[in-house]
Amino acid sequence: MSPSSKAAPAGRPPARRLPQRLGPLPWLAPSVLLILAVVVWPVVEMVRTSLRRIDTTGTDHGPAGLVKYRKLFADPRLAGVLGWTAVWTVVVVALTMLISLALAQLFNQRFPGRRITRWALIAPWAASVLMTAIGFRWMLDQVAGVLNQVLLDLGLITSAQAWTGDAAHARPWLVFVAVFVSLPFTTYTLLAGLQTVPGEVYEAARVDGASRWQTYRRVTLPLLRPAFLVGLVINLINVFNSFPVIWGMTQGGPNADTATTTVFMYMLRGYDVAESSAMSVVNFAAVIVMVLLFLKVSRWNEES
Known part of the structure; x- marks a missing residue:
């Protein structure tokens, strides 16, 4: 009997083919x-x-260590930018x-014209965010803006206002536009969550004598928790990294007073590419x- 025809030793599994050994790796690759x-x-x-010396022409002059990070944190504008970024994110979200x-709860009810209002809500989502921001900038313009014209005609103001000319006036409008463009996605996410709640649960709550508020607090909100967390996390990331709204309306000015960390990073690229990259690293680490922290506090993977 030849050696090749001998049976494999007892206890040793037969050699598997390469695709079997790789398992799901080819599909995940x-x-x-x-x-x-x-x-x-x-x-x-x-x-x-961020660790190099790169000038505005893109020429690399060698390693710089942590020089750009020290330069970034020594910038007197950074503290204000960080503070406004925190306020911006919390308020908008x-x-x-x-x-x-509230809109998802409304659209989950039956009323005349519900389909039309649902379609109307998609409009801010369908349009470009930058285009929407520029449209609002022109609407708020001191000379040609329609808002000033309407307020002057109504006698609510005596002279045209520069609504985006300073931080005090510009910031509320920036928040308004950011919320306006964020509502469609979040509303539909929560509406999808509401529509997964079985009607039998509400019927059981009514049989048990629960009031509308008790039913909403103890039945609807706990069952809506997964959809709510998805909308909240995505909004946190999107709003924190928001660029088109602020850049389209104020370009972060005046003097970076309306700039978030993302906009400030873009502003720095015209002076120092490496410092802009250092701001990007800080921004990325802050998002992570x-x-x-939010996922840890919210215990997102636990059942309610």
Whole structure:
């Protein structure tokens, strides 16, 4: 009997083919490569750039260590930018979630014209955010803006106002526009969550004598928790990194008074590419920490 015809030793499993040993890796490989290409590589390049001496022409003059980070944190405008970014994120996300919750509850009811109002809500979502921001900027313009004209005609103001000319006037309008463009996605996310609540649950609550408020607080809100968390996390990331609304209306001015960290990062690129990259690294780290802390506090993976 030849050696090749001998049976395999007892207790040793037969050799598996290569595709079987790889398991699901061939199916996951395209997604992994895509993540490496569009997420990991840009982050690595961003960190590398922040540690170099690169002038405005793009010429690399060698390593700079942490010089750009020290320069960034020594910038007197940074404290104001960080403070406004925190206020901007909290206020816009809070208003968006509250208004969206009310709209989702409204659209979950049956009333004449419900389909039309649902379609109307998509309009801010369908339009470009930058286009919407520029439209509001022209509407608020001191010379040609329609808002000043209407208020003057109604006698509510005596002279045209520069609504985006200073931070005190511009910031409320920036918040308004940001909430306006954030409502469609959040409302439909919460509406989808509301429509998954079984009607039998409400019927059981009515049989048990629960009031409308008790039913909403103890039945609707707990069952809406997954959809609410999805909308909240996505809004936190989107609003924190929001660029088109602020850039389209004020370009972060005057003197970076209306700039968030994302807009400030873009403003720095005209003076120092490496410092702009350092701001990008800080911004990226802040997003990761913010989301991780939120997920930890909200216990997102636990059943209510």
